[in-house]
Amino acid sequence: MIEQFISFQSCGYELKGTLSVLQNSQKKPAILILSGSGPLNRDGNDAKGKFQLNIYKQLASFLTSLGFIVLRYDKRGVGESGGDYLSAGMWDFVRDAASAVQFLKQHPLVDENRIIALGHSEGTTLAVALNTLEKMDGLILLSGAGERLEEALTRQRKLVYEALNNVTGLKGKMIRMFNIEQKNEKKANALFEKIMQSDQDVIKVGFQKINAKWFREHLQYDVLEDLKKIECPVLAITGDKDVQADPEKLNRLPAIVKGELEYYMIQNMDHLLKKQEDEINMLKMKKNYIKNADQPLHEELCDHLQKWLNKRYNEVFS
Template sequence: MEIMKKPEIKFNIYKELAHFITSLGFITLRYDKRAIGESEGDPYTSGMMDLVSDITSNVKFLQNHERVDSSKIILIGHSEGCILSTIASTITPVAGIVLIAGAGTNLREPLLYQNAQVVEEVKTLKGLKGFILRLAVSEKKLQKQQDDLYNIMVNSTEDIVRFKGKKMPAKWFREHFKYTSEDILKILSNATCEILAVTGDKDAQANSNDLKSVQELGKENIKTVVIKNMDHMLKEFAGEKTVLNIMKQYKEEASKPMHFELKAILEQWLSKFNENI
């Protein structure tokens, strides 16, 4: 089972994103997620709804800010932030939502997607490494491991549990697993605000095919875009999509700018909000 996390490499993708949006005439509020960077908190005891609460608190702060038009607040979520922003929009309504690399799905689906890629990569991996991994990795084994994780987390009552000897944030998993992909899609279907959902076709952590389910909602206020050669770190990547070598890929592209097409799509979509600025 692969629980992919954003690597410990300084990309500054959110900084670049915020500066780009500011250049378009918007005020931006960017903050470190709870227990990350300068933000306080314990990553093991913080639940998913704590992260949602942080979003809604920031929205309320902006609603009362003298320089902000409270009728034009837009949430931008990346990866897990897509789930968090979608849920947060049901608590504090906003004018728009941008969902990058993770729209229309719960937490469990990306884990299944990543596992499936690992299995396929291992099948074609050459040499001794491939031989050893084929002995250790199989679709059946990965599925059992994920099912075990799911069952332990949803039946837990503590904030922290141990899974295969590792300390795990049970509260975070438990609260995430309460939401199915159908629940997330229902929220999007019921939303009346403008929504932009974007994923790259070279994303090894979020499945760009999930956007089909979002598009099939048939909502005029929702725009979906699959960007060619964009990966999970919002960089241009023309190579083969990989999970096994993803850290090497991310390290090599750390200094690259944000994908040019993502910037163009954001600029065009956001223009509807600053027409009167």
């Protein structure tokens, strides 16, 4: 595998990324990786070094080994890419993804008619929205298909409350005494109201800056409506141990997606596509992510990806 460091322009900013190809590669289909939320770079790592997850580097390596050309890039304002991450909205990230598609279409090794968008977490929403601007040849939606941001955040808070209510001893008594669930819900509702009433890209809540534009555009966007417009083949996969995306939302897809669809809920797979056998516990989420960072992608996930891609692009595998 050869990794080429590339750059492309989007909305006046230079975005940088990595294009992975096999040696002596001929013109082939390409896969564009759209990452999840947060300021993680093209590999899936944060700037401070606390979360060295490498999830997108692992995905790129696996997909390239199958014979595909794979592009992953630092999102706007992250890593080596220009722009300001905090002031960017959801549609800014979608337009950046469309610019990445244009880069691939112009690359001499890429079959411009066969470009697949692979979205992970928030990237599943971006991939669906991208399809309204650039018709893709396929969509792969990992850890988040068929779910609005507001639904995901509501479930995440619920899982936090469940975990807190299961805390034992004096700490558990204190949690229940101070009605943390009710107080936190009140704060969350007040924050969302402030965000929706604002017209600023960034607002301050206490000492913290919030990317209000990003929240507003996500909360106003109905991904389910754009899922109805998809005509290309779709593969959607979520793990049953996912604490950030609800795997049950996969069951919405057959009634929404009119085109060819395959969807799977993988047993003992977490949000970062790794094997996770422990019970779901939102309070241990970050600890588990760091613990599993060096683990390979879930074997069943790789199997589904390979079979789905082989079915549609069998000449790549020959």
